[in-house]
Structures are given as structure tokens and as C-alpha cells.
Amino acid sequence: xxxxxxxxIGGGPAxxxxxxxxxxxxxxxxxxxxxxxxxxxIYRQQADGGTSPVQSKMxxxxxxxxxxxxxxxxxxxxxxxxxxxxxxxxxxxxxxxQIGRIELIRSRAIxxxxxxxxxxxxxxxxxxxxxxTAGGLQVMLKETSxxxxxxxxxxxxxxxxxxxxxxxxxxxxxxxxIVEAGDPxxxxxxxxxxxxxxxxxxAEAAVYLKDIYRAGTPWFRGxxxxxxxxxxxxxxxxxxxxxxxxxxxxxxxxxxxxxxQSNRIGLPAEQxxxxxxxxVVRAGxxxxxxxxxxxEADGRRAGLLAVSxxxxxxTDISVAERAIARQRQAQALITRSxxxxxxxxxxxxxxDETLLCRCxxxxxxxxxxxxxxxxPISDREIKHNGRFAMGxxxxxxxxSNVAELVALLRPDASxxxxxxxxxxxxxxxxxxxxxxxxxxxxxxxxx
Amino acid sequence: MYRRDTLPATNIHLMKSIRLHEISGSPPSTAIVIxxxxxxxxxxxxxxxxxxxxxxxxxxxxAAEASGAADGAVSVASKRPGTMMTxxxxxxxxxxxxxxxxxxxxxxxxxxTFIIAASQAECELLEKHREALLDAGVKAVALSRxxxxxxxxxxxxNALMGVEVHDEGHAIGYEIVHRLVxxxxxxxxxxxxxxxxxxxxxxxxxVVTPKGVMTADAMVIAAGGGSANLLNLDxxxxxxxxxxxxxxxxPALNRAMPGAIMSGRYLLSKGSQKGTGALPSRGxxxxxxxxRTGQFLIGGTREDFGDRQTNDIDAVRxxxxxxxxxxxxxxxxxxLRSFAGVRTAVIDGLPLIGRLPGRENAYVATGFEGDGICLxxxxxxxxxxxxxxxxxxxxxxxxxxxxxxxxxxxx
Numbered sequence: 121x122x123x124x125x126x127x128x129i130g131g132g133p134a135x136x137x138x139x140x141x142x143x144x145x146x147x148x149x150x151x152x153x154x155x156x157x158x159x160x161x162i163y164r165q166q167a168d169g170g171t172s173p174v175q176s177k178m179x180x181x182x183x184x185x186x187x188x189x190x191x192x193x194x195x196x197x198x199x200x201x202x203x204x205x206x207x208x209x210x211x212x213x214x215x216x217x218q219i220g221r222i223e224l225i226r227s228r229a230i231x232x233x234x235x236x237x238x239x240x241x242x243x244x245x246x247x248x249x250x251x252x253t254a255g256g257l258q259v260m261l262k263e264t265s266x267x268x269x270x271x272x273x274x275x276x277x278x279x280x281x282x283x284x285x286x287x288x289x290x291x292x293x294x295x296x297x298i299v300e301a302g303d304p305x306x307x308x309x310x311x312x313x314x315x316x317x318x319x320x321x322x323a324e325a326a327v328y329l330k331d332i333y334r335a336g337t338p339w340f341r342g343x344x345x346x347x348x349x350x351x352x353x354x355x356x357x358x359x360x361x362x363x364x365x366x367x368x369x370x371x372x373x374x375x376x377x378x379x380x381q382s383n384r385i386g387l388p389a390e391q392x393x394x395x396x397x398x399x400v401v402r403a404g405x406x407x408x409x410x411x412x413x414x415x416e417a418d419g420r421r422a423g424l425l426a427v428s429x430x431x432x433x434x435t436d437i438s439v440a441e442r443a444i445a446r447q448r449q450a451q452a453l454i455t456r457s458x459x460x461x462x463x464x465x466x467x468x469x470x471x472d473e474t475l476l477c478r479c480x481x482x483x484x485x486x487x488x489x490x491x492x493x494x495x496p497i498s499d500r501e502i503k504h505n506g507r508f509a510m511g512x513x514x515x516x517x518x519x520s521n522v523a524e525l526v527a528l529l530r531p532d533a534s535x536x537x538x539x540x541x542x543x544x545x546x547x548x549x550x551x552x553x554x555x556x557x558x559x560x561x562x563x564x565x566x567x
Numbered sequence: 568m569y570r571r572d573t574l575p576a577t578n579i580h581l582m583k584s585i586r587l588h589e590i591s592g593s594p595p596s597t598a599i600v601i602x603x604x605x606x607x608x609x610x611x612x613x614x615x616x617x618x619x620x621x622x623x624x625x626x627x628x629x630a631a632e633a634s635g636a637a638d639g640a641v642s643v644a645s646k647r648p649g650t651m652m653t654x655x656x657x658x659x660x661x662x663x664x665x666x667x668x669x670x671x672x673x674x675x676x677x678x679x680t681f682i683i684a685a686s687q688a689e690c691e692l693l694e695k696h697r698e699a700l701l702d703a704g705v706k707a708v709a710l711s712r713x714x715x716x717x718x719x720x721x722x723x724x725n726a727l728m729g730v731e732v733h734d735e736g737h738a739i740g741y742e743i744v745h746r747l748v749x750x751x752x753x754x755x756x757x758x759x760x761x762x763x764x765x766x767x768x769x770x771x772x773x774v775v776t777p778k779g780v781m782t783a784d785a786m787v788i789a790a791g792g793g794s795a796n797l798l799n800l801d802x803x804x805x806x807x808x809x810x811x812x813x814x815x816x817x818p819a820l821n822r823a824m825p826g827a828i829m830s831g832r833y834l835l836s837k838g839s840q841k842g843t844g845a846l847p848s849r850g851x852x853x854x855x856x857x858x859r860t861g862q863f864l865i866g867g868t869r870e871d872f873g874d875r876q877t878n879d880i881d882a883v884r885x886x887x888x889x890x891x892x893x894x895x896x897x898x899x900x901x902x903l904r905s906f907a908g909v910r911t912a913v914i915d916g917l918p919l920i921g922r923l924p925g926r927e928n929a930y931v932a933t934g935f936e937g938d939g940i941c942l943x944x945x946x947x948x949x950x951x952x953x954x955x956x957x958x959x960x961x962x963x964x965x966x967x968x969x970x971x972x973x974x975x976x977x978x
Contacts (some may be wrong), residue, residue, distance in 0.1 A: 174841065208877035224880060390848055495755045498628035504741040512815055512903065544877065545905055550815055554898035559884045 122562060124148040124196075127212055127227040129203040132160020133412050134404020134419035135233035136186045141423025142231070143193035147430065149324075150196045150225070152214055158190070159183060160235050161255070162412045164262040172265045174287040176324065182412065205546025206230065206388040210397055213559070215551050222551070222559035229399040229426040232387055233419060236405035239379040241276070241466050242484065242521055244474045246376060247346030250355050254377035258284045267293035267528045270372030273357055275299035275345035278458050279325070284375060285337055285516055286328040294335040296371050299359055301460035303341040312451050315457070318450045342461040348374060362462050380409045384539070385516050386548030392429060399429050414447035467521065468512045476525070477518040480513020487525060496533035499540035502526060508541060512550055517544035573800060594619050594955040595784030595928075599774060600753070601761050601797070602790035604624075604634035605939050606932045609742040609947025610787050611751040617955050621753035622781060624774065626760035629748055630741035632791050633939055636876070637740040637893025638811060638854055638866040641941045644680040644707075644732040645833055648699035650965040651917065655938065656703060657961055658945040662736055670750060674742050676859045679826035680732040682834070683715075683893060685725050689831030696729045696834055698705065706733040712878055721823045721896050737827065737856050740940050743847040747944075761790070761797060764929075771929040785954045786929040791911040794933045798923075801916055803971045808870040810882050810907045816861035817900045828855040828893055851882070853889040855897070865890050869937070912936035913971075920946055920966040922953065924973055930954065931968050 126142045128135045131153030143149045157165040160407045163183040166172050204213035204222065211224040236282050238255040245251070254274050261267065267288050272295045285295050315322055332339065342362040349356045354370045361367075383406050391400040404415035404421030421440035428435040460466070472485030490506045491497070502508060508522045509515030517536035527535040594617045600607045603625040610886050613623045623629075641662050646652040649746035666675040684690040700707040710729040715722060718731070748755060765780060773782035788794050795804040833852030850869040858864055860862070883905055891898045913919060913934035923929040930953065932946050949959045 207883075208875060208879040209881065211880055213880060222880070493749070496755065498631070498757060500631060500635070501628055501741075501745065504630070505745045510904075514903070547902060547905070550901040550903050552898070553814070553887050553891060553900055553902050556880075556884060556902060557898065559880055559887045 123226040123228065124150055125227070125430055126150070126229045126231060126423075127152060127225060128195075128231045128233060130233035130235060130404070130406075131158040131199075131350045132162060132233060132235050132408075132415065133182070133186060133394065134235070134406065134415040134422070135160070135231070136190050137419030138167065138231045138233060138403050138414045138426070140189045140193055140227075140562035142426055143195050145423075145427040145431070145435075147427060148196075149193075150198055150227070152198045152201045154200070156199050161259060162235075162415075164259050165405075166265060166301050167263050172262045174261050174290055176210075176267060176327075178320070178324075179412070182416065186414075202549055202551075203232075203234070203530070204551055205386065205548045206398070206400070207546060212398070213546060215555055217343055220552070220555050222555050222556070224559060224561045226561075227398055228394075228430055230388070230400065231401050231403050231419075231422050231426055232406060233403040233422070234367065234383045234387065234406040235414075235415075236380045236409040237383040237516060237557045238280075238377055239381045239520060240376050240517070240557065241378045242470060242474050242476050243345060243348060243376070244348075244471060247475050247478055248348055248350055248355060250372060251348060251374045254281055254284045254375035257373075257375040258287065261287050261291060265291065268373055269293070271296040271370070272373045272375065273297050273299065273345075273355075273369060273371040274375045275357065276376050277301040277460055278380070278420070279304075279454060280377050280380070281375075282325070282328040282332065284377075286331045289331045289335045289337065294337050297338045297340055297369060299340045299343050299345050299357075300458070301342070301344050301462060301466075302458035302493065303362075303461050304457040305341065306461075307457040307459065314453050318453070321450055321454070339415070344460070344462050344466060345376070360462070367428035380405070380411075381520060382406045382409050383516075385514055385519065385542050386544055386546065388544060392425070399426060401425055401429075408444075408448070410447045410451050414444050414451075417441075417443035417447070423559075464522070465528060467525045476522060477508050478509060479513050479517070480507040482507055482518075484525065487522065488529060491526065491529050496530055499536040500543075502536065503541050503543075514548070581827030596620060597622070597626060597783040598785040598787065598954065599781060599783040600787045600789060602773065602788065602793065602933070603629040603744065603748060603755060604632060604791055605630070605740055605744050605747075606935065606946050607680070607789035607849060608634075608747040608751070609944045610789060610932065610950050611753040611947070612747040612944075613948045613951030614954065615751035615753060617951060619785075619951075619955070621751060622783065623748065623751075623753045623755045624759050624761055624776065624781070625757050626790070626793055628757050630744040631873050633908050633910045633912070633935075634740040634744050634943070636809065636811060636906050637940045638809075638864060638937070639737050639739050639856065639940055640680070640827070640829075640830075640854065641675070641736040641738050642680050642732070642827075643700065643703070643705050644682055644730075644735060644829060646938070647916070648703065652699065652703045652705075654945065655940070655941050656705065658725055658941045658943075659735060661945050661948065662738065663734075671738070671743065671746065674738055674746060676737045677734065678736060678857075680735045680829055681710075681715075681719060681826050682730045682732065682829045682831060683722070683726045683824050684728050684831040685893070686727070686831070690728050693728065693730055693831050700730075700732060701962060707731070708764075710732070719825055721820060722828075722895050723895050723896055725892055731826070735827075735951065737858070739858075740942055743940070743943070747947075760793070764797070769925065770927050771923075779920060786926075787950060787954070788923070788931045789933055791933055792909060794911070794919075794931065798931065798968075798972070801921075803919075805871075805908045805912050805914060807912045807935070807936060808868065808907060809866065810867040810868045810870075810878050810886070810889065810905065811864065811905045812883065812886060812902055813906075814863040814865065814897070815901045815903045817863065818861040818921060820894075820896045820900065821857040821861045821863065823896075824855075824857040824923070827857065829853070830893065831888060832889070843902050849882075851885055851889065852888065853893065855890055855894060862903070863897065865897075876907045876909065910939070912934045915970075917948075918942070918966050919968040919971070920950070920963045924969045953978070
């Protein structure tokens with residue numbers, strides 16, 4: 121069977137950089153991307169292939185540089201192909217959606233670069249139509265270069281809300297408001313001189329803030345969105361500020377976002393010993409969510425690591441590691457700036473009827489009831505009997521919130537992990553049974 | 568309960584209480600149940616109902632092994648004729664009672680099992696098996712190819728004949744365990760493996776765990792594969808891996824299935840009918856169960872040499888090929904999850920249930936292979952009756968552990 125050296129999962133900055141490094145070292149490389157184009161979520165391309173003008177100039181330059189380098193090496197590109205996992209016999213399972221079949225691939229090393237996903241805290245009413253994630257809105261903006269109609273409210277926590285607001289403004293529909301749980305201006309003024317050593321970040325923030333200020337978009341800082349209701353065909357958002365003053369705002373669409381976290385649901389564990397099982401290395405945001413610049417550096421690190429593991433020849437990853445460390449420091453500063461200021465935990469204060477798991481319709485009250493017993497139940501029991509992380513999204517939406525809420529509800533017992541709730545089983549995404557029955561090692565694919 | 572320094576005093580106290588209960592035939596006051604799979608959970612439940620304070624000792628967590636990775640068939644259909652078939656009949660009846668009483672009302676789904684033959688050899692096997700079912704008093708109706716097409720419209724024309732076994736059911740192992748443990752009032756000690764027994768005058772007075780010694784009037788070992796070490800039964804209890812699959816919800820197809828499907832091959836893989844030659848080391852027996860959520864559970868393998876809880880594409884593909892062969896509509900449904908577990912089997916194919924030879928107050932109940940979900944509640948009830956000095960409502964003599972342990976001293 122035709123075994124390759126490296127298979128890279130994910131065509132964002134980390135995956136692209138990893139593929140480039142491995143191929144430059146003379147290894148045979150396959151790059152698997154679930155969409156028809158490269159770029160990942162961060163450099164998402166327009167449906168017609170071009171780069172949307174909502175992308176910043178620096179982002180466009182970084183992507184162009186990676187694309188050029190990738191074009192200069194010989195990597196086997198597999199588009200519209202979804203990584204389903206690594207089976208017990210060491211087969212990499214890839215769903216080729218162009219031909220509707222599962223391809224079984226042997227590879228000496230697997231570099232997993234599946235990026236990040238948004239963190240979305242549950243709120244009563246967040247399942248209503250018209251409510252999506254702010255990142256989801258952003259991807260739509262990048263793909264279509266068109267703003268959605270109607271009044272848009274962006275709410276939650278973190279710098280992405282500002283980026284999406286600025287992009288909406290650029291496309292001609294300024295948002296009705298930005299609701300931010302932290303108060304970055306105050307935090308920055310008080311203690312964050314450290315940000316001055318990251319001028320690129322400050323420059324990016326300044327561009328966003330200037331656009332937002334000019335458009336007159338209200339930025340509600342130190343404020344939380346606590347409830348969404350349907351009122352007269354519109355969405356009514358209840359906002360609660362740091363002094364517990366409550367106001368409501370009527371909009372047509374709400375984009376929620378409470379931060380970024382690694383996309384690692386169901387991924388195989390890292391495996392850096394060479395033997396009969398393939399080497400598994402994680403790269404980029406799925407290892408540590410630090411943004412596009414760090415992801416690219418971490419992709420290089422992972423590519424070099426795979427080279428040294430497969431060839432036994434030492435490679436120098438110190439340059440990449442220094443770049444990652446610098447981004448880690450920057451992200452820590454940003455996180456501190458955006459630290460929510462409102463008192464009390466958002467999760468702990470949710471009413472019982474709040475939906476925690478959309479797929480199986482499980483609520484905060486269901487979880488409280490499940491935990492109401494003298495002996496602390498295990499992660500797997502929480503999963504099985506609460507049906508959390510058992511639905512179609514396989515825990516992508518609920519696992520981290522459930523893990524955090526469990527830790528809050530029983531502080532004395534061991535803290536569950538999202539991975540402990542979801543497990544590491546394939547398929548890591550639902551897949552057609554018909555396609556699975558047509559699973560075949562690649563070389564026997566021709567019928 | 569964990570105070571090592573007070574053990575002797577506690578023992579004296581316990582001895583008194585044991586003697587009292589033996590004289591009066593009344594229940595003991597305390598019991599330790601080792602293992603919280605379905606058998607341990609059911610034993611705890613029936614002991615709890617009799618007023619016994621139960622401590623459930625669990626090496627990891629409830630339903631972490633076979634009970635949490637079972638196909639959930641509460642079924643007579645596949646059982647080997649004889650004691651197992653009779654026991655299964657009683658097991659199914661008990662589930663019906665527990666559902667009627669309310670305890671399992673929302674967890675037990677009553678449905679028929681359709682055993683399907685897709686080859687001439689399977690037809691012959693199936694006819695023989697139907698006679699055995701009829702002899703045992705089971706309602707098993709033969710369906711010709713035409714009758715089958717009418718009764719079971721989503722079935723493929725590849726089905727040559729079928730037997731509808733009525734009044735069977737389905738239960739998800741981990742849900743039943745959770746419900747029984749909760750209703751038992753037992754305290755569950757997770758991550759508490761039992762290392763050895765504390766013996767005292769023909770009794771098991773206590774158990775040694777990493778957290779200390781625990782004592783109780785009665786002991787039940789229902790620890791699946793973990794029982795082998797405790798009881799020196801390494802050559803008697805053997806692991807048998809199974810791989811299973813769960814799909815997304817497909818309500819229309821789910822509703823169109825009047826019951827579960829079991830391929831005639833399942834009987835072969837399980838050795839339910841003898842004279843079919845040696846069993847392969849990796850058997851494939853197809854079951855397709857329409858779950859009450861609208862999902863499907865599809866199984867499964869029976870692997871002698873696999874003790875890893877992993878799934879491989881070769882097995883999954885073969886299971887799904889067989890499933891689509893009988894229910895073509897499944898090809899358009901998505902697979903959500905694969906999982907695997909290890910069943911604990913006994914080399915002679917019958918479970919071990921009964922008093923530990925030479926030990927007055929200790930009992931064993933394990934080795935159900937793939938029948939634990941069906942027989943778990945019945946076993947738990949019977950063991951509880953024995954412990955409490957009642958006449959067991961089911962004769963367990965065929966399962967007596969003495970057949971492997973006569974004269975043997977437990978670890």
C-alpha cells in the first residue's frame with residue numbers, strides 16, 4: 121500500500137505552514153481540507169475564490185505569502201475532504217465528499233491542525249432563530265462580502281466582536297451595538313502598558329475602534345447580555361451592566377461570541393514515539409488558541425517536529441517557539457484586558473430553563489438535577505445520563521460549558537474536562553453510512 | 568466505614584448481626600457489592616428495597632465496561648435453548664414488571680425481534696431455532712418472504728424468511744444502571760478497586776481497597792472481568808470484545824421498523840444453535856435496534872482476541888454492509904458514534920451466579936457475556952433473595968459457581 125510520510129489535517133495557517141516545512145525537507149505530504157479552498161476560518165476565501173476586502177491588509181499579505189510557498193512545493197491537495205479520525209489499525213479516515221466515499225490512508229505522521237472554535241455561553245433564548253455566533257457572521261461576511269440586513273447586535277466577550285463590528289461597518293451596515301462583558305479601555309489604562317510592546321496588535325485595535333467611533337456604534341462595556349426573547353417579530357435583548365442596571369434593546373439579528381477555544385473534539389491524542397502506530401502532532405489553534413500569527417509559527421514547529429521524528433535528524437524549532445511565546449504573551453495581555461467585570465459567574469447564575477445542549481434539548485436544570493446526589497458522578501456518567509455531548513454536534517457546542525458548570529456546581533469534586541465528556545472516538549463528525557460502506561484503502565478505489 | 572483501626576471491634580459487632588439474621592432469616596444490615604455494572608446495580612437495588620445498607624464498590628465508574636457498551640437487547644430470541652432461554656424469559660418478564668411499576672417505565676421499550684434469514688443455511692437454522700423458542704413457550708411466528716415484506720416494508724428483498732419473536736424489549740445499559748443505583752440508595756465508591764478479601768472463619772468479613780478496609784455482613788462480587796483476579800478464575804472468565812454503532816435520529820425510518828432486526832448470522836456468531844461448526848475468532852452478528860430516540864443502534868462483533876476498547880474501520884464497514892444489505896434505507900442515515908466494550912464470558916457459556924463455595928456470606932454474579940442487560944435485574948433480585956434468606960424465585964443451580972470452584976479457596 122502507498123504510505124505517505126505526512127498527512128496534514130486542515131488548510132488554515134497552521135496546516136499550510138506544516139505542509140510547507142515537511143515538504144521542504146523532502147517528505148511526501150498530503151494536505152486535507154474540508155472546504156474547496158485553503159485559508160481556514162481566519163483567511164476564509166470568497167465563494168468565487170478571491171480574498172474579501174473585509175480581510176485586513178496584513179491578513180491578506182500573510183495568506184498570500186503562505187499560498188505562494190505552498191504552490192512551490194509538491195503537496196497532494198485533498199479538498200472537500202473531512203478528517204473522521206484514526207482507527208484502531210492506524211488508518212487515517214478521510215471522507216471525500218466529492219465522490220461520497222471514505223478513503224483509508226496510511227501515513228507515518230499525522231499533523232492535526234483543525235483550528236479553533238468559538239466559545240458561546242448559554243443564555244436563555246440563544247436558540248431563537250436570528251441568533252448566531254459572531255464568528256459565523258464573520259465567515260459569512262468574508263465569503264459574500266455582503267452585510268446581513270436589519271439591526272445587528274454583537275454581544276459577549278473578546279476582541280473578535282470589535283473586528284466583526286468594523287467589518288459590518290465597512291460593508292455598510294453598522295451594528296446596533298456591541299455588548300462587552302469586559303472593560304478593555306479601563307483595564308488598558310490601568311495596567312496594561314505591556315500591550316505597547318505589541319504595536320501590531322495596538323494598530324489593529326486602533327483601526328477597528330476608529331471605524332466604530334466614526335460610525336457612532338454604541339459599545340456597552342462591562343455589560344452582559346442575559347436574555348433573548350421574541351417580541352413583535354424582533355429579538356429583544358436584555359442587557360445588564362456592572363451596577364446591575366437593566367435595559368433592553370430590539371434588534372433583528374444577534375451575533376454571540378465569548379472567546380476562542382481549541383477545536384479538539386474527538387481528535388486523536390498526540391503520539392510522538394515512532395513505532396507501528398503513526399506519529400500524531402497537533403499544530404496551531406487546536407493545540408493552543410493563540411491566533412493566526414502563532415498558528416503559522418506553530419505549524420512550522422509541528423512540520424519540523426514531524427521531520428525530526430520521521431528522519432531522526434534534529435531540526436531547529438527554537439525560532440518558531442520564540443514567535444509562539446511572543447504571541448502567547450500578547451494573547452495573555454488581551455485576555456486580561458477583556459476580563460469580564462460584572463460580578464458573579466455567568467454560568468452559575470443561569471436559570472434552570474436555559475438550554476445547555478441544543479442537539480438533545482438538555483437544560484441547566486437537567487444538569488443540576490443529575491448532580492444532586494451524595495457521590496460525585498464521573499464524566500462518562502454525566503455524558504450518558506445527561507445526554508450531554510451525545511448529539512449531532514458531538515459536544516462541540518456544549519462540552520466546555522457543561523464541564524465548567526459541573527466544576528461550579530460541585531467545587532469539591534474533580535473537575536471534568538471537555539475531552540472527558542466527549543471521548544476520543546471516531547467518526548469525529550457524523551458521516552453517511554453509505555459512504556462508510558464504500559470505505560476502501562486508496563489504492564483499491566477504482567471500481 | 569474505612570477506619571482500619573476499628574476493624575476488630577467492627578467485626579465483632581458484625582458477627583453478632585450476621586448470626587442474628589441467620590437465626591431469624593431476616594436481611595443482614597449491611598452489604599458490599601463489588602462492581603456497578605447492571606448486575607451490581609440490580610443487586611444493590613433489590614437489597615436496598617429490603618432495607619439493607621449497601622456500599623457499591625466500583626473500580627472505575629458505574630456502567631464503565633460491558634454494561635455501558637451493550638446492544639441493550641432484552642431478548643429471548645437469540646438465547647441458547649435450555650436454562651439460558653428459560654432465564655431470559657424470566658428476565659424479560661421482570662423488565663415488563665419494572666416498567667409497569669414505574670421504575671423503568673420510560674427506559675424500557677417493548678418491541679418484537681425479527682430474526683431474518685438471508686441464505687438457505689440460515690433458513691434451516693432459523694426453523695430449528697423457532698421450534699426451540701416455541702418449546703420454551705415463546706410466541707415466535709414464522710413469516711414467509713411475502714409476509715415479511717408486508718409486515719416489515721423497509722426490509723430488503725434479500726430477506727428470505729423471518730421469525731417474529733413477540734413481547735421482547737430494549738433497554739440502554741447505562742441508563743438502567745443509573746436508575747437502579749439511584750433508586751437503591753446505595754453509596755457508590757468510584758475509583759475504588761477491591762484488592763483482596765479479609766477472611767474470617769469461613770466468611771468474607773471485609774475487603775481491602777486502596778482507601779482502606781471495608782466490612783459488611785454480606786458480599787457480592789459482580790465485577791465482570793475484575794472478578795477473575797479476585798476469585799482466581801483467570802482461566803474461566805475470558806474477555807470478548809464487541810464493537811457497536813449509533814446513528815443520528817432518522818424518525819421516519821425508525822417508525823417504519825416494527826421491531827429490531829437480528830440476522831440469522833447472529834445465531835451463528837453466538838453459537839445459539841449448535842452443530843454449525845467452530846466459531847470464528849471474530850464473529851459478526853448483525854442487530855439493528857430502532858431506539859426510542861429515533862436513532863438506531865447497530866451491532867456488533869464478538870472478538871476473542873480484542874481487549875482494546877477501540878473501533879476499526881474493517882469491523883465497522885462490515886457491520887454496516889450487513890445492515891444496509893437488510894435495511895437499504897440506512898445508507899442515507901449518518902453514523903454518529905462508534906464504541907466498543909469487553910464482555911466477560913465464561914468458558915462453558917453459562918454465567919456464574921450463586922454462593923461462593925466455602926464462604927457463607929459471599930456471592931458471585933458475573934460472566935454474562937452478552938446477556939447481562941437481559942439477565943441483570945433477574946440476577947440481582949435472585950441474589951438479594953438468597954442473601955436475605957428468602958427462597959429464590961428462580962432456580963440458579965445450573966449457574967452455580969461451584970462447577971469451577973469446588974474446593975478452591977478464593978484469593
